[in-house]
Amino acid sequence: MILRRRPLLAGMLAAPLVARAQSFPTRPILLIVSGPAGGTTDYTARLIAPPLSEKLGVPVTVDNRPGGNGTLAVMPVVRARPDGHTLMLAYCASLTGRPALESNLGYDPRKDLAPIALLIEAPQVMMVHPSIPANTLAEFIDYAKQHPGRLNYASSGSGSMQHLGTELLKNRTGIDMVHVPYRGTGETMNDVLAGRIQFYMTTPPPALPFVREGKLKALAMASTERHPAMPEVPTVAEAGLQDFSAEAWFSLMGTAGTPAPIVERLTRECRDILQQEAVKQRALLAGAFVRYEDPQTLASRIDREIVGWTNLVRAQGLTIE
Structure with missing residues (x-):
């Protein structure tokens, strides 16, 4: 009897989760921004929020919470219910740079957040x-x-x-x-x-x-290609420094444990939005390029950059200032 009850109990526990995923979204979505109004992170959020709201059929509210290179915006997402209704527009520093520099952030982006999509890259x-x-x-x-x-x-x-x-x-x-x-x-x-x-x-x-x-x-x-707004400025490689890149990037993140169907829905909508020519042109106005990546590719990027920046931090003896 015990052996028969266990799968039944597991199914009962999973049922509400599946139901929520299938009916997503059920209320407005809060998009927390790890930067102040007017910055590139904020611009990216306001680039993606209106079309995402239209596709999902609910309001997507942008909530700016700057500070600590994005760390102050992370914790509300980490602590949110993993149902896709609280998201973060993340600047890469809060996902890879700061974790490489500080071990006691209170969160691990690889364990506490769910990658949804890379949205744009901004060369410097x-x-x-x-x-x-x-x-x-x-x-x-x-x-x-x-x-x-x-x-x-x-x-x-x-x-x-x-x-x-x-x-x-x-x-x-x-x-x-x-x-x-x-x-x-x-x-x-x-x-x-x-x-x-x-x-x-x-x-x-x-x-x-x-x-x-x-x-x-x-x-x-500091990128692999020239920027259309400044076509006369060479890349670092053209200027004589090979294999160098320091591009800022911005992604949509959710809470770890968000059901796969919800993540897949959000990822699919982001991919479709980024294919719109109007969105690409608006990104260029902000000095950025549309750069879509799926959750798996984005997760690999985060892992790779944390390792790379950690090595640099150790080599340079960097500390929080």
């Missing part, structure tokens, strides 16, 4: 203040080597792609610069334009007007 442009006598990446590297520890570089915080990307540049070239973390792009750009920060990498939109006006010099794109 390497820039210097005009006072730096360098017009190419090679010239800047030579100049930095002649002035070890005397140049400052900015980032949006410890574990951000700006931070780790520049540390990767330091590691690969042997240059020495001082890290100055900031809270927002506006404050950072003010100090970059004033010359208090000599080197900075960020996505093209906030930098483009200043490069056009000659207030900043763009040296290279």
Whole structure:
């Protein structure tokens, strides 16, 4: 009798889960954003939310919770019911950069979150203040080597792609610069334009007007392809630095344990949305490229980057600042 009851009990427990998955969604969806309004993470959320709402037939509400390179937005998703109604628009730093830098985050993105889809990638442009006598990446590297520890570089915080990307540049070239973390792009750009920060990498939109006006010099794109908004700027490979990439990326994540049918539904809708030409063009306006990946491929990306950034953190002796 006991042997007969066990599968029956398992079926009874699974039935509500299956029913919820089949009727998803049953209420509005909360999309938590790991960044402030106006940033690329927020832009990505507002790019995907309206068409996702239309496809699902329920409101998708964007809720900005910036701080800690995205870590403050993670915990509400980790603690949510795994039913697909609480999602996160995640900046890669909260999934790979910060975990590589800090072991006591309170969450493990590989265990506590469910990958749904990669949405976009945003290449970063390497820039210097005009006072730096360098017009190419090679010239800047030579100049930095002649002035070890005397140049400052900015980032949006410890574990951000700006931070780790520049540390990767330091590691690969042997240059020495001082890290100055900031809270927002506006404050950072003010100090970059004033010359208090000599080197900075960020996505093209906030930098483009200043490069056009000659207030900043763009040296290279930290990506594998040139950007259409700045076609004259070479990639790092074209500038002489091979096998280097520091692209920021943004993905949709759910709570670990979300039923497979719900994840599959969300993934399918995201894939269809990203195929829309209007969405691709809007992404380009934000300096980004549509880059769809399914949950399995995204999970592999997260694993691979955590390992890579962890190795860099150890090699550079990095700590939280």
